[in-house]
Amino acid sequence: MIRSLPRSRAYDRSFVVFVVLYFVFLFAPLLVTCVLAFNDSDFPSLPWRGFTLDWFLADGPKRVGIFEDPDNLRAIWVSFQTAIWVSASCVVVGVCAAFLFEQENFRGKNFLYFLMLAPLVIPGVILGISILLGATTAGIYFEDHWNLDIELFRPSFWLVVVGQFSFITTFVTLVVSARLRKFDRSLEEAALNLGATRLQVIWHITLRYLRTSIIGSGAVAFLMSFENFNTTLFLVGSQPTLPINLYLQVRDGSTPVINSVSFLLIVGTSLLALGNLYLDRKE
């Protein structure tokens, strides 16, 4: 039944077979994508026609590798900028929210906490259209009343940042709160007792204690932003992020360049994820 109980060989085997199949299922699409990024063929499919780096390096005219493809490179750059802005602002507001919900008491706290959790249960698509609608309404209002045309209120780079920020902050808040809950507040009291101000205490003691969870949640926020599709879809303007750009290419037919971009994404996210995990372990 479990490890500490005697089990039949067939029982163990069937479990192992199931789990192996599960992992094959889990990795097959990723593996195929990576392998076909190096196939010397004009389509991302078998048969294998030999190893090539064309889909990374070629500069035309027949094949254009990812590093020579201005369209995809720009999308990567846009996604990167978006993710930096989103993760930075999410961490700042998320840490504030964690302190607010863990260390302060005020009327309406429960209601605010419930609102903070709401983005978890609002489908990303709905969040996208709501923010699009809200921004548009605000834009019309500003234009009618003050004759101001503000770019933020139209689908644009900054609207994407705002849209992603609105739900990723919840995740940062939850991660930092969980860590803050384990914090021994007598450490703060000791520091106050030794003559530190409240702000100094937070800076030197509490934030230092939270450091790994802040870095970790920042990394997660970066990844979530970099890969977000559902919410971004409705907010994107003339600067598509990488997932949107890839989506348009996948929908219109595929070339191995998509594989090479995917390969880079898989390697990049795996490294970031492993780094994050390593940080977690060190705790």
Next chain:
Amino acid sequence: MRRGGLFWLFLTPVLVWLFLLIVLPHLDLLILSFRADGAWSLENYGTFFTEPIYWLTFVRTAAYSVITTFLTLVVSLPVAFFITKLSRPGVRGFLMVLLLLPFWVSELVRVYGWMILLRESGVLNYFLLQLGLLEKPVEMLYNDATMIMGLVYTSMLFMVVPLVSVMEGLDDSLVEAAYDLGASKACIWRTIIIPHCKPGITSGSIVVFMLVLGNYLTPNLMGGKNSLWFTEQIYNQFIASFNWNQGAAFGFMLLVLSSLIIWLGLKITGQRLGEVAS
């Protein structure tokens, strides 16, 4: 109680975030859904109920989301059980890393991987042809079964992780005691393991259900033209028909449905959203 400046420093950004980006936009969504041609109207909701294509898609999406959630649970339970209760302790951490890794990768990349595996000129067809199991290539994409498989694939993690953490809390000696008292394997699952895992099953199911219901990418790319997923209807109203009021009504319907199911799930199992979230 006197409030320090710090309190306001914490409160202000949080209030700005929650009211400007969560409350107001959704209020706007609600208001716009009741407006048509510059006046208050129920027309948008009327269209939803009178056009079968809309409400059928809605029902279909809800039903498939339930099925997908259940399938995800069935696939995830043995995996979580194997990792927590059967694998050697040394291997456990490694398996967890392996389990989490693919989910860090963009959903788009994963769906794309399935596309080049399953399509008519795909890798699976190539192997089946080579082995002589097929005579001519078969289109495996663009049907409901594949779409559901894709949805299960994209949301498995959100089931496995809560299951693993709740199973880690299951004291081995409870299982041993049940066994010692004469319970069969099926009986141990029914009377000990499943009741113990209920909180994990609930939170996993809620998250998976919500993600599947609101998914756009997977039905769109793997279900093809006939996927008829409700998020696609919303997208069409916004981007193709440019009928934002209609889209708002659809969006609000979806929001109500997902909130309702989540509320029901919490009610039935007697849990609170805060507990599920953590």
Next chain:
Amino acid sequence: MQPDLVVSHLVKDFGTFRAVDDVSFPVPKGSFFSILGPSGCGKTTLLRMIAGFEEQTGGTIEISGRDMRGVTPDKRPVNLVFQHLALFPMMDVAENIAFGLKRRKVSSAEIRRRTEEILERVDLPGYGAKRINQLSGGQKQRVAIARCLVLEPSLLLLDEPLGALDLKLREQMKVELKKLQAKIGTTFIYITHDQSEALVMSDTVAVMNRGRFEQVGTPQELYGDPHTPFVAGFVGDSNRWEGEVVEMDGETVLVRTDEDLVFRARRKADAGKGPATLFLRPEAMLIEPVDASGLNTFPVTVRAILFDGANSRLLTATPSGHELLVALPQNRAFDHIRPGADITLGWHPQSGIAFGRGEGRP
């Protein structure tokens, strides 16, 4: 009468590590048998083999005359009370007790009758509808035992079930468990690392160390006549000296300790001339004996008085600094003793035991 359990030449290896090493013993019907040993001595492994959770590498386990090899835990006439009790938190008390009966497809009327009966017997009548987390530690204990007893096993195995209780409750449960066992007459096999639990409750105690049984006997035998230095050191408190046997005389020996005290003591079979270890109980030493003839006597200095009611002791030291614990009878005869006082101690040669060194030191 046929013993309930006969274990012969039982061996269990984990890889190259031998957890249980050639253990043999019978347990008579209706007795309270304890296995006492430090953690890691193999007692849990032994118990899990009897319960059927582990398979032995060699040897046999017979329960009521039947060889248990290949019989799964659920098919053995044996039930286990777990260390942390393993009561099912998702069920109430009655459901916990009925769990095993249901698995045996007993009719529900019969289940109800037997559940009530067993609750009566463990003094918890009317507790059936309580949730597990509503019970006190002692009540949980009794429910866990009732859950097993209702199946009428030939043997009840108990895996340190008192370990999780606080001290006071533990003292109380020792007595209760002993009474309960006497009342229902089921054979109990009890493992523990707490010598007081084993001594108080058991008819027979086996002292286990490094996978082997050092000695099997009644609590009195283990305390009064330990066969090995390990048993002498592990069961009860002992003072010990390292020294050398200088003279042998049948049943007694003359030991010169490392600090040059010379004592006459009882000889264990293996003690020959050469290095030896001498064990002496705190209560064997008499303070300022009136008639010192035939006693070993030596001077000590009192370092501290460790008052603990009936269990009070003096912490003393010999001139060369060797610390000894001496029982301090609370009969007011020694009220004059203060820390720093020099006193004489005496003890009868029969109460000190000398073991030859070189084997089985704890």
